[in-house]
Amino acid sequence: MDRKYKLILVEDDTSLGYLLSEYLGMKGFMVTWAKNAQEALVKTETNVFDLAILDVMLPDMDGFELSQKIKNINPDLPFIFLTARSLKIDVLKGFSLGAVDYLKKPIDEEELVVRINALLARLVVDSEVEQQAAEYEIGDYSLNTENFELRYRGELIKLTGKEFDLLTLLAMNQNQLCTHKEILTTIWDKNDYFNKKSLNVFVSHLRKHLSKDPKVSIVNVNRRGFMLRVEE
Incomplete structure (x- = not known):
């Protein structure tokens, strides 16, 4: 992430x-952990956050x-609920209070990261940069997500x-591991054997597209997933 x-x-x-x-920190996020509501309110008053979990x-x-008290402090701060309760009424209550997502325990850390990235990507588009093209520099390549274009030196x-x-x-996770589960859940909406085989095919295609710049590679990381590596 940039x-x-x-x-x-x-x-x-x-x-x-x-x-x-710890896991979210490893995935590139700056995480402030509060162990109770009062601590969370103090931290929200003294810090600016992009998302509350x-x-x-x-x-x-x-x-x-707590979510309503936080909204009084920062009305624009989006939040995700985590809960061990599976009652539909709790889920509906969470969304009615303005939650952008709702995850049930036990929490799957990889799924949480996928949800967070998807939400933040959507919020960025809806924010003040809405009129600007989201562009990622990948070595000598540029990826424009507004015009759906990949260019190599023009x-x-x-x-x-x-x-x-x-x-x-x-590109959003440049030089960081994207696990098979993260990719399949995000792109194919399903983590199964057949989609994993398709993923390998698409990675092969992208490697050919990116082969013009020797500094750029898509690395298979210990059969756990893939990393878009860009050497300085």
């Missing part, structure tokens, strides 16, 4: 809070009430829709 997004994670479970904050079941105040390279979506996801 910039480090700032997240506030509100989770009273010490093990889960540590795990999520709120546990519904907190010891001093439920996440629903020369247009034609991509299929799936190739473009895959390259965009890799």
Whole structure:
């Protein structure tokens, strides 16, 4: 990602809070972890965040009430609820209060990252940069996500829709691992054997498209996923 997004994670479970904050930090986010609602409110008043991740079941105040107090401090701060409760009424209540997403425990860390990236990408488009083209520099290539164009030193390279979506996801996480699950869930909406085989085919296509610049490569990382590597 080009910039480090700032997240506030509100989770009273010490093990889960540590795990999520460490994992999200490894994925390039700046994470502030609050262990209760009062701590979260203090941190929200003194810091600017891009996204809040709120546990519904907190010891001093439920996440629903906390979300409304946070909105009084920062009306534009989007938030995701985490909950062990699976009642439909809780899910509906969360969305009615303005949640942009809702994840049920146990939390799948990779899915959480996929959701966060998707939400932040959408929010960026809807924000003040809406009129600007989102462009990623990939060595001597440039990827314009507004015009759906990949160019090499000005020369247009034609991509299929799936190739473009895959390259965009890799470019958003340049020099960072994108796991098979992250890619398949984001691009194909399903993580299964057949889509994984398709993914390998599309990666081969992209490698050919990017072969003009020796500084650029798509690396298979220990069978865990792929990384768009750009050497300085």
